[in-house]
Amino acid sequence: MTKFFGIGVGPGDSDLMTVKATKAIKELDILYTPIARKGMKSTALRIATPFVDDSLEIKERKFPMTKDADERQKSWQLVADEVIADVKSGKNVGMLTLGDPSVYSTFSYIQKLVESQIEIEIVAGISSFSQIAATLKQPLMLDEESLTVIPATKPTEVISKFIDDNQNIVIMKISAKFDEIFDLLNQKSLLNNATIISNASMENENIIQVSELTKQAEIPYFSTMIIKK
Amino acid sequence: MTKFFGIGVGPGDSDLMTVKATKAIKELDILYTPIARKGMKSTALRIATPFVDDSLEIKERKFPMTKDADERQKSWQLVADEVIADVKSGKNVGMLTLGDPSVYSTFSYIQKLVESQIEIEIVAGISSFSQIAATLKQPLMLDEESLTVIPATKPTEVISKFIDDNQNIVIMKISAKFDEIFDLLNQKSLLNNATIISNASMENENIIQVSELTKQAEIPYFSTMIIKK
Incomplete structure (x- = not known):
């Protein structure tokens, strides 16, 4: 069949x-x-x-x-x-x-x-967040840690709560709302804990520490943020 | 090198x-x-x-x-x-x-x-929860939904909160504490929303609806629960 x-x-x-x-x-x-x-x-x-x-x-x-x-x-x-x-x-x-x-x-x-x-x-295929961990050579989660994956299109106050409640947070489609999430991380003193990967495993792969950006930064479409507390 | x-x-x-x-x-x-x-x-x-x-x-x-x-x-x-x-x-x-x-x-x-x-x-490799979604032919997450992955070894009250706060929850190593999590799902009227997969993609793969189990059920070691609300 x-x-x-x-x-x-x-x-x-x-x-x-x-x-x-x-x-x-x-x-x-x-x-x-x-x-x-x-x-x-x-x-x-x-x-x-x-x-x-x-x-x-x-x-x-x-x-x-x-x-x-x-x-x-x-x-x-x-x-x-x-x-x-x-x-x-x-x-x-x-x-x-x-x-x-x-x-x-x-x-x-x-x-x-x-x-x-x-x-x-x-x-099944390798997800972007799985590859991001491999690229950064950092585990997604260990021991009793949680991992939460959310899209940037969620309401900002909901994203804020997820960041508070989890050790490891992946935010997909980050280019959609980078400025608001940048402000959120700044308020929470988490800019140093956040990394963006664009085009993971592609020829134009790019790893950016969020602490080196400003809230006006242009983020490529295929970009994902990982926050590790 | x-x-x-x-x-x-x-x-x-x-x-x-x-x-x-x-x-x-x-x-x-x-x-x-x-x-x-x-x-x-x-x-x-x-x-x-x-x-x-x-x-x-x-x-x-x-x-x-x-x-x-x-x-x-x-x-x-x-x-x-x-x-x-x-x-x-x-x-x-x-x-x-x-x-x-x-x-x-x-x-x-x-x-x-x-x-x-x-x-x-x-x-990177295909994670058990990625394969579970493929086996069940159900998306892990869609639209603005979140996915949270936690180990069953977390304190039960923390697991309870994660279940309340997410649309999709994966609990790894479920055999470690199935009875307590069964009770939790029962209290929340979520037994019908929970599925356990043992040995995903292996020859002895087994899919079990949690509503068909009792809290005393013996769960194999390589088992993961997925809850979709």
Whole structure:
């Protein structure tokens, strides 16, 4: 029976894909890759390229980065309908996701729209926060420590509480609200405890101590903050 | 220059190792693997076996599972001294860890003891909680949700607070204190929201809904609970 595979390609370095991900890609008849706009390259596809045969049918599909929930829902439904039709016609179909398909991924939305009709298989990937710990050579957590992962889009007072309540905090998509979080860390005297990694494991990887920045700093899109108290 | 590699082998299925982990193993002269007692097999080594050449020198070393901090420290120091000597003599040395070397791993302790003297490289691995989400085909987190990972060894009142404050909670090493956490979930009417996975991605993988258990249930050692509210 054919399936729909959600395949995590990890944070950027192609070698951080699992062996299972590379084998799953070989089984596919059709590979969906998300792009933000027509003509843009898919980062996930670039990462997977060493393991993609030339003969594999690639379907680039638009996943607009918009706050308009209706527009997003409409684009997901279009892709979901097409995926269902492909799998039902006897094709093995895959979709690539950056990082781990279980961590804030668009794949999860498509999954919800198709899982009542076709079989799903998820291939876990290295998440950006896992790679950040490896890059910094610092454990994410030890002993009885907790780790909390939150998106920067949460209300600032909620982020403040999470910082107070945890030893280790990862804030995803930090570029969305860096100035407010900078102020928060400054108030808490935690600027020296915070590090930002941009483009972890990619060629343009960059590690920045937050204490060396100002609140006006421009932070690249693929950036994550880790706070260790 | 030679290095000490901390290599994550993922949760159990050898194919869940990254391509980078398999390549790192090929570069090694000596591979350290942790065992709890003499004569026991190393789970991490069993996972990596398909990628280990017969010619690789394996050093099984005891990491006693004891609450005696002095005894643990002593066994770590012995291994650390040996690793430093091996790397300084011009060998590439690796140590395998189950899951991700950055997540509650013994490697982190050895790293602390050696990092001032030799170069370290960490190869991230799929953590057990990442694989659990893949196995259950449920996202770890979506949209503005938080994820908190805590060990069951934390005080029960602290665990209670984390459950209240988060949408998604992973409790590691759940077998250590299942009865108390069962009571906690019962009080909060969350038994139906909790799932335990034992031996994720291994041959004896088992998924159990907590609502089908009693507080006296025996939970296998490699078990993790996920609570989704």
